[in-house]
Amino acid sequence: MSAQATIDYITATVMLLAPDGSDTPGPDDDLLLCDYFDSVFIEELVARIQDDKGIFIPEADVVENHFRSISSLGSYVEARTA
C-alpha cells in the first residue's frame, strides 16, 4: 500500500467513526483538537486499525506523537505493517 493509500485509509476510518457532519481533517491537521477525539473514539480507532490491518498496537504506542495527525498515524501504521 502506498503512503497516500494509507493516508486515504486512515482519513476514511476517522470519518467513519466521527459524528455525522464532521469536517474531514487534512493530513496534517491537529487531530487532538477535534471535538470527537476522546477516549472512546481513540479506542474505536485503534480497534478498527488493528482489525483492518492485522497488526497489534501496544498501549505504549498510543501516544501523541503517533496520533496527532492523519499523516503521523499513517507513518506509524506503515511502519507496523512493513
Place this chain on the structure above:
Amino acid sequence: MISQLIEEMCRFIRRTVRDEYRRDFGVIAVSGGIDSAVTLALAARALTPERVRAVLMPERENSANSTNYALELCDGLGVSYLIDDLTDALVGIGCYRRRDAAVQDLFPEYQAGTDKFSIHLRQDLLGSRMPAQYSFRITQPDGTVLNRRPSPSQFRSVLAASNFKQRLRTANIYYRAEVFNACVIGTSNFDEEYLGFFVKVGDGTWDLCPIEGLTKTQVRQVAEELMIPASILNRPTTTDTFAGDDQTQEDMFYGLPFDKLDPALDGMRSGKTNAEIASASGITEAEAANLRLNLLRRHRSTQWNRVSARRFSSWAE
C-alpha cells in the same frame, strides 16, 4: 467566608425543599464519603435533623468501613437513618453476573468472588494531549496482577453493568422520598459534574444539590468547618464500586491529585489564563495548556450524561 457560604447553602436548601417543592423532608443517600457527609450536615442544619432522613444502601461489594462511617455520622448529627441493602436487587437485575461475564471476556482466567477487579486510567494530563485510556486489572489471591486493555465493547459492558449500582440506589431513594414526602438532596460536587464522573439516571439525578458548585477541595474546607468526623475527613476518596476496591478516585478517573486539579478547574470557570492556572496549580504553562484541553475534552465527551432529553416539538407550532 466559609461560614457565609454555608449559610447561603442552607438558605438554598430551605427555600427549595419547603417553599419551592413544598416537601416535608430531605432524604440523602449517605455513603460514608465526604460529599454525602457534608450534604447531610448542611441539610440537618438547614431543615433541622428531625426533617432529614439518611438512607444507607450498602451492597455486598462495599467496604464495611463505609457503613460504619455513615452510621457514626448520622449518630453525631442526630439524623435518623434507614439501611436498605441492595445486594438482592443487584443480583436480581444481573449487575454482578453481567459485569463478571464482561470481565471474563477479557480475562478468561478471572474467578468471580476470589479475584479482585478494578479499572485504571492511563493519561498524562499534564504532559500530553492524548485522551484517557483505560485498563482493566485483576488481582488474584496469590497476588498475581494482570492488566489488559479492554475493547470498547468490553469497557462499555463492564461500565453499564456496574452502573446498575448507582441506578438502583436512585430508584430506591426516590421510593423513600415518596414515602416521606421528601426531596432527594444530591451529593455531586463540581469535579464530578464538570468532568462527567456520575451516572445518568443514577447519582446524577436528584431534586436539589447544594454542593454542586464546590470543587472537592472546597467540599473539604466546608467539611472542616462543619466538623465532619475525622474518620470521613481523612479517608482517601475511594470509588467503593468493586469488591476489595482500594483504588482512589484519582487513580480510577481524575488522573491528578485534587491539589493540582481543583485550582485548574476553578481557574477555568473563572476565566483565568494558562499562566495563572499554572501558578495556582504549581505546574508549567505548557502543562496548564495540556490540562485545559484534556479537561475540556472530558467535559464535552460526557455531555450526554449532563443534558436532559431532547424533544421534537414541531406538533406544538
